[in-house]
Amino acid sequence: MNRINKKLLENKKLLSIYFTAGYPSLDNTVSIIEGLEKNGVDILEIGLPFSDPLADGPTIQASSTQALNNGMTTKVLFTQLKDIRKTVSIPLIIMGYFNPILQYGVEAFCKKCQEVGIDGLIIPDLPVDVYHDEYQEIFEKHKLINIFLITPQTSEKRIRYIDSISNGFIYMVSSSSVTGSQSGFGEAQTQYFKRIANLKLKNPQIVGFGISDKTTFNQATQFAKGAIIGSAFIKYVSEFGVNNLKRFINTIKD
Amino acid sequence: MNRINKKLLENKKLLSIYFTAGYPSLDNTVSIIEGLEKNGVDILEIGLPFSDPLADGPTIQASSTQALNNGMTTKVLFTQLKDIRKTVSIPLIIMGYFNPILQYGVEAFCKKCQEVGIDGLIIPDLPVDVYHDEYQEIFEKHKLINIFLITPQTSEKRIRYIDSISNGFIYMVSSSSVTGSQSGFGEAQTQYFKRIANLKLKNPQIVGFGISDKTTFNQATQFAKGAIIGSAFIKYVSEFGVNNLKRFINTIKD
Amino acid sequence: MSYNINTKGYYGDFGGAYIPEMLYPNVEELRQNYLKIMSDSEFQKEFHQLLKDYVGRPSPLYFAKRLSEKYETNIYLKREDLNHTGAHKINNTIGQILMAKRLGKHRIIAETGAGQHGVATATVCALMGLECIIYMGEIDIARQAPNVARMKMLGATVIPAKSGSKTLKDATNEAIRDWINNPINTHYIIGSVVGPHPYPDMVARFQAIVSEEIQWQLKEQTGKTKPDYIIACVGGGSNAAGAYYHFLDNTDVKLIAVEAAGKGIHSGESAATSVLGKEGIIHGSKTLLMQTTDGQITEPYSISAGLDYPGVGPMHAHLYKSGRAEFLSITDNEAMNAGLELCQLEGIIPAIESSHALATFKKKQFKPNNVVVLSLSGRGDKDLETYINHFKL
Amino acid sequence: MSYNINTKGYYGDFGGAYIPEMLYPNVEELRQNYLKIMSDSEFQKEFHQLLKDYVGRPSPLYFAKRLSEKYETNIYLKREDLNHTGAHKINNTIGQILMAKRLGKHRIIAETGAGQHGVATATVCALMGLECIIYMGEIDIARQAPNVARMKMLGATVIPAKSGSKTLKDATNEAIRDWINNPINTHYIIGSVVGPHPYPDMVARFQAIVSEEIQWQLKEQTGKTKPDYIIACVGGGSNAAGAYYHFLDNTDVKLIAVEAAGKGIHSGESAATSVLGKEGIIHGSKTLLMQTTDGQITEPYSISAGLDYPGVGPMHAHLYKSGRAEFLSITDNEAMNAGLELCQLEGIIPAIESSHALATFKKKQFKPNNVVVLSLSGRGDKDLETYINHFKL
Ligand SMILES: Cc1ncc(COP(=O)(O)O)c(C=O)c1O
């Protein structure tokens, strides 16, 4: 069983963290992964930086630009992750835009992911249909779970379709926004979270976008299986570096 | 008999000088007139300065602008000329553009000219026809001779017409140009001078534009009755003032 | 009573050819030939072909919905701003360059103030491969740099007029002087309905394409054969002459001429010739002009370089004196605000000249069923810097 | 083989909608409605009425006599430079604003590089009274000040894109982000045949008015139903798409696409996507784009801001890969010289984008009996400063 599926079976709210590989320094990747696992994070999303990350807000975009300037590339990332499974056992997901993956070669990329022990992929600009028609087989062959996003605007029909072709969790975007643009959830979000919960999907949902502290984490996970923190974490490491990750985790979970 | 007609009967080549009233100083008018008569000039053209003298070149235009800045106006000029006939007997012609005369009132202007002893007018932008149809009577009533211009481009037919309505001299523009733009006469001018002489007009011709020294004066008067100097004189007074006019005349006539 | 020119070259008391003899052959050659040439069918064909394929005519007659709603009437904008080079000026330069070619001239001169006419002239000279000399006041050269650059790109020589006030009036004097000095091979393309006869009439006839189009466009769009009002700004008066032309003698059509009041009619910085001017002679024509009591021509002022002229054409002097047209004066500020309003209501940035005409709607109430045609004589690209500075954008 | 789009939103291998889920509802709403709306006769009527009365269409098809003589062939210029706001861009914004209104949107966003599309968008928003937000790279804002001022005059809010290279690509990213953040009330007016399906097709259809007119204008003027060649510059590709549209599947008509080689194709400062690009995804579409081996999008360079884009639309990627169109690369210098030549031979100052297309005549010999139509996509007023500096005028 894929580590993601296994993790989702655990009877707890899951904390997932996104970070940009190669940021703040090129070779922080492994220590961030190890540090976050040690501090109780459940799932990691390793951001493969892209020059034009159009679903992301300024914080993640700036970290991506910096990472690229630091020399991060797809190859470098795979080299850094070569031995990651010797020390880390939580699910690892690569989150990246489609173009760098396409240039690497989708099959080669999936193969490499499997080799280093990646469990799943989030590719925001790979549409569900294209995935389904062209890449699903390859992903499955390499035991990669592809994670799809839904938003408050996604129709029920489409949600059910996405649910039907998903086999891990659904990435539930908290609101209509790019990353990092929310502060706190209001009534609209709660309604949305409830509405999705009531759909009784086969895949659990993990909420992303706008989670930055205990309050938002708890709000998000009241109805969902877990929550993903991105921008808030990037901001933290920008300021405090990668050595005391515990302090950050303490701001989210007791 | 009008002083102009009388002067034209003299058996000599006539030297006529143009100056801008009010230049270089507002009150130079009388001393220039007296000084030039004393030094043997035959006819004077007193320039009534105009803001937009479009038949004139840069030298005369600049002197006009300066004269206006000095405070010259039609009224001031007439005041300055009030007693001119007490000291001066050569023909005096006012040369000015039509608009200031129109504003003064053509009849009033002519009356005033007669009062102070002006003998003729040169109004470059008063067309022959308009003069003939509207103003000839008034001019004649006030004993003013209106002087018309001809140029190398004027047709014979038109020259003869102009000759027929003239009763003084014809102002023969030496070449197609504004004042002050020639230096020396060539074959084309000589041909032109000859051509006009051969027309045997009833009015004598006085050449203007481009006369600046003995050579050009002699060339111009070989076939014509006289010549008019403008820009060259203005340049002289700009540099040397109005007190030693003899020196200027010496550069023209022996 | 006709409001058009008579056989002697006058509109009522105004017009004529008050020119020095040195200009007589040039002007006379033109006078004797212009009507004959213009009525030649080959000429008309070539003229209309260029207007269509090169200038982009017909310019639209555009019903300005939001502007009409705001002022509770029916406003149609005649879109001369869409012409090649950005104003009505090109209608005239196309006509005159064809005229010049038929007269055998191969050297073209022109005066320009804001540079619009200079650009339009340089344009047609490039089109025909003729030498082009543009006179422009030294001060205008400095303040209208983009148009100077356009003229140079088009291959024209721009000569600074350094005399007098170094602006349009002086550039005109210099052009006339050039013409005096080059009487045989040179045609002088005057840029408005000013100058000695036959210029005002010739320019008006070339610009008359504007009202010719208004006639059939209005018919097509509204079924009416004539508007109730025609509004146009007046510098020298060519865009107004063009917009009025076919309606001049149809007194059902009310004509509104808008002049630049600058900083206020009586501020001493204005170009409202009809109010401040008196009859006189300027640039070879008897007309209304701003002058001292002594008959010296005074310097006008307007924020709009194209209206910054101390006279109006003789047609307009006559329209004013006879009462045929109503004359309004619009200040810099009123014009600028009207220009900005058009931008924001209709998405059209007008030339500041045209903005003066637009300011009429704040001065005068039209009826809900009135059809009001306004000559949008040019686009505002040339005026961007002035707008920016004025509104601190 | 068809060179038009297929039912799945692809031109051959290129196109599609590679968008994040957050954009799905917006893009899907458009995809489901655009053809239905566009084929509605009321829509067509309103669209064509505005093109005629507001934009000034048809734009002339002008036989450039002197240019043709020089290059010993028959050159017709399609005069998009005469459109309101000065380029072909307005054809598309007029179409999209009507689309937006029918979709019930009351807030409009757009990206712009040189500012032409921003001005065209601000214009139609003013015309319709809709809120308008324009994203523009911080660097472009500084170097295209006049167009920024135009947008502000038209009432638009201009927001600097401060991310990435602070130019067009980043402005596009910011606009997409805005759309993600405002999925219900906002329509995003993309300015070229780029972006996720259905944008490339929708924009091409709005621009297709250009080739529709070429068809009947050419017939009227020459009796021929089709030209031998059509030449157009390619930034994103919208003016080319419009000029080619009705001839896409008529392979008698040879298509020439001109890209910006900047300082030289291999100088590292270029925007010649067909030569330097590889297949990939940019702004939601699978197409050719300039990128590192790693798939990072690289910064293009061209003296012409409108060609300074690292991709081409999917239609063009397909035209290239299939060999249907011939692609040429023109350097800054070649383009500037061709622009100056048009000024001096025809009296038309072209946009530097269009100057790239004009430089074709120095690269490729046409036959004396060929009919060559060139899309003169815009006027050069916006580029005066660049021309002035380049030629030291
Ligand atoms: C756009 C525009 N409108 C109006 C004028 C004023 O000239 P006229 O009164 O001859 O139309 C000018 C002159 O440059 C102009 O450029």
Ligand SMILES: Cc1ncc(COP(=O)(O)O)c(C=O)c1O
């Ligand atoms: C005048 C002009 N031509 C061409 C282009 C390039 O765009 P496209 O390739 O979409 O026609 C632009 C873009 O701004 C432009 O302004």
